[in-house]
Amino acid sequence: MAQQTRFGRKYLKAFVSGFFVAVPVTVTVLDRLAYVARVDGASMQPSLNPEGGHSSDVVLLNRWSVRNYRVQRGDVVSVVSPKNPQQKIIKRVIALEGDFIKTLGYKNRYVRVPDGHLWIEGDHHGHSFDSNSFGPVSRGLLHGRASHIIWPPNIEDKKELADFRVRRLQLMQAHLANVP
Amino acid sequence: MFRRALGKTVGFVGYTIQYGCIAHCAFEYIGEFVSCTGPSMEPTITSNDIVFSERISRHLYRIEKGDIVIAKSPSDPKMNICKRVIGLEGDKVCTSSPSDVFTTHDYVPKGHVWLEGDNLRNSTDSRSYGPVPYALIRGRVCLKLWPLNNFGPLNESPNERIPRSS
Numbered sequence: 001m002a003q004q005t006r007f008g009r010k011y012l013k014a015f016v017s018g019f020f021v022a023v024p025v026t027v028t029v030l031d032r033l034a035y036v037a038r039v040d041g042a043s044m045q046p047s048l049n050p051e052g053g054h055s056s057d058v059v060l061l062n063r064w065s066v067r068n069y070r071v072q073r074g075d076v077v078s079v080v081s082p083k084n085p086q087q088k089i090i091k092r093v094i095a096l097e098g099d100f101i102k103t104l105g106y107k108n109r110y111v112r113v114p115d116g117h118l119w120i121e122g123d124h125h126g127h128s129f130d131s132n133s134f135g136p137v138s139r140g141l142l143h144g145r146a147s148h149i150i151w152p153p154n155i156e157d158k159k160e161l162a163d164f165r166v167r168r169l170q171l172m173q174a175h176l177a178n179v180p
Numbered sequence: 181m182f183r184r185a186l187g188k189t190v191g192f193v194g195y196t197i198q199y200g201c202i203a204h205c206a207f208e209y210i211g212e213f214v215s216c217t218g219p220s221m222e223p224t225i226t227s228n229d230i231v232f233s234e235r236i237s238r239h240l241y242r243i244e245k246g247d248i249v250i251a252k253s254p255s256d257p258k259m260n261i262c263k264r265v266i267g268l269e270g271d272k273v274c275t276s277s278p279s280d281v282f283t284t285h286d287y288v289p290k291g292h293v294w295l296e297g298d299n300l301r302n303s304t305d306s307r308s309y310g311p312v313p314y315a316l317i318r319g320r321v322c323l324k325l326w327p328l329n330n331f332g333p334l335n336e337s338p339n340e341r342i343p344r345s346s
Binding site for chain 1: 198201204208252254256257292315
């Protein structure tokens with residue numbers, strides 16, 4: 001009987017000390033290094049969720065690369081929604097601070113992105129709740145940069161990433177208005 | 181000999197990682213010490229005061245009108261600002277200065293807050309850069325730690341800017 005209590009206590013002690021190691025480490029990794037998220041909605045078609053409906057893509061969000069809030073035009077990023085702080089939205093960075101941009105359905109036709117802000121848009125124009133609705137977003141709202149698609153795992157994974165870069169060039173040419 | 185040194189190094193690194201993660205969780209989810217500079221919150225907080233800001237209210241979405249909060253600056257996310265919450269989403273706030281002839285009002289949009297410093301004459305706040313998204317708030321200042329003669333919780337706003345809820 002005494003042996004069993006001793007084993008039970010030892011087990012409990014090991015469990016508690018393991019718990020106190022595992023939880024902070026996991027939380028720190030999710031906050032600082034990487035985060036895995038499921039993408040809902042059709043706003044980033046065809047890059048993410050190309051079929052829509054039942055299948056949702058799962059992406060890996062790199063949180064370490066946004067620790068200094070530095071992103072490039074064309075990156076797919078997740079930001080905290082300015083309209084709902086409990087929700088994260090995944091969109092593409094179209095313009096950085098100081099750029100002049102031609103908007104699609106915003107209250108002003110041309111916008112200069114203010115200091116410390118970004119202009120983000122979904123790839124599926126018209127079906128996207130993005131900067132064309134709520135304006136430029138502050139860089140402090142950046143949450144992570146989507147670097148890989150984890151699910152569905154297809155051999156065209158590398159092709160997907162290359163598509164991101166091709167889209168980046170296309171978007172840069174299409175959206176950055178040349179203001180004389 | 182090598183194996184022992186390697187074992188000790190690995191143990192040391194393991195402990196450092198573990199305590200580093202615990203420290204990160206404490207500063208991120210419980211509270212942190214902040215040193216405030218600048219005159220924008222006088223007389224409630226003077227420059228070079230040290231205060232303690234707790235993160236729990238922010239993560240539970242319980243920031244209220246009249247709270248002093250630390251937030252990331254909307255124009256530079258690496259800088260922090262310390263201001264008082266004057267209005268939450270949906271509230272009507274006064275956007276004009278006392279010297280204007282007509283007083284203009286505006287409604288705080290959804291998911292944003294309106295921040296103003298207590299030292300209205302010497303503070304760049306929401307009256308310049310507009311409403312601030314809630315997610316930029318880092319924590320709520322609850323206790324002043326330094327200087328010791330002013331130790332304790334913070335006072336109410338000296339200005340009559342907080343609109344009564346209707």
